[in-house]
Amino acid sequence: MTRLVAGDFEWGRVLGEGSYGEVVLARLKDPSPFPDWPTEFAVKKLSKRFILKEQSIMHRTGRDVQKQCFTEKNLLSKLSSPFIVSLFTTFTTTEELFYAISYQDQGDLRELLNEKGALEVNAARFYLAELFSALFYLHDNLVIHRDIKPENILLGKSESGVHLKLCDFATAKDVTTLKDGERASTFVGSAEYVSPELLGYDEEVGKYAVYESDLWAAASVVYFTLAGLPPFRAESEYLMYRKIETNDYSFPEGFHEEGKTLVKELLQLKPCERLGAGRNHSDIKNHPFFKEINWTDLHKQEPPTIR
Numbered sequence: 001m002t003r004l005v006a007g008d009f010e011w012g013r014v015l016g017e018g019s020y021g022e023v024v025l026a027r028l029k030d031p032s033p034f035p036d037w038p039t040e041f042a043v044k045k046l047s048k049r050f051i052l053k054e055q056s057i058m059h060r061t062g063r064d065v066q067k068q069c070f071t072e073k074n075l076l077s078k079l080s081s082p083f084i085v086s087l088f089t090t091f092t093t094t095e096e097l098f099y100a101i102s103y104q105d106q107g108d109l110r111e112l113l114n115e116k117g118a119l120e121v122n123a124a125r126f127y128l129a130e131l132f133s134a135l136f137y138l139h140d141n142l143v144i145h146r147d148i149k150p151e152n153i154l155l156g157k158s159e160s161g162v163h164l165k166l167c168d169f170a171t172a173k174d175v176t177t178l179k180d181g182e183r184a185s186t187f188v189g190s191a192e193y194v195s196p197e198l199l200g201y202d203e204e205v206g207k208y209a210v211y212e213s214d215l216w217a218a219a220s221v222v223y224f225t226l227a228g229l230p231p232f233r234a235e236s237e238y239l240m241y242r243k244i245e246t247n248d249y250s251f252p253e254g255f256h257e258e259g260k261t262l263v264k265e266l267l268q269l270k271p272c273e274r275l276g277a278g279r280n281h282s283d284i285k286n287h288p289f290f291k292e293i294n295w296t297d298l299h300k301q302e303p304p305t306i307r
């Protein structure tokens, strides 16, 4: 197999700042060795020095950064879905690790919502169906994402129009790697989208991530997409967690009615009571909010325009 090195790429603008380095746009200088490869990539750079430094303070941070880097690489290598970014190759220099990932040229859902506010319902419905398709695929493959949020939902143009891809698998959990009786416990997600079980609201249940934790976070994304702001908002993280634990949110006037029932049925404190719990994807697919959606090959369908 042809191995690529950093010198094979022309480096462009910075696309984002990850926790351990930048994501940079990169173009292959010579024609690609593989005919089905794109010419542009989003290359995630991971600083070896930073990883080692973080590793030395793991006892304080609770973050195993080295493991997260490997998890992202391993999961992206084994997953293959139109709704998930692809990892094409990895390479290293003495200072850094590089992951060449599919470049999504239309930014992320957070930027889009910040710029346009709530999406028009047909566009929202289409992109949310793509988001749930990504989750169904992950959960069918025994992976919990654990950090579903608009910033990790990327948009990119393809032949049929702008489509969605989920990214950032650093904190995802490959359930198949859990030993007998072990659970995906650490709270790794982002404050606004964290599920009550990860805050330990139910002492009997304990703090652990389950497939349904992704459904809670996805419900917050549904709300955000239809309202233009997230469901749980507060001055401090502490107050936000209090609201999450007590399911204290309300809908703004004019919120789409079927969207409302979808959010309500997903934002249930008990994971097993959430719509689609137990990986019953058809409960979500058959929800009235998605009535107009044909779930087959969404990525090949022409999406409604985003206004």
Ligand code: ADE
Binding pocket: 015, 016, 023, 042, 085, 101, 102, 103, 104, 105, 107, 154, 167
């Ligand atoms: N930012 C982070 N990952 C990206 C990607 N794959 N495409 C575009 N921007 C990104």
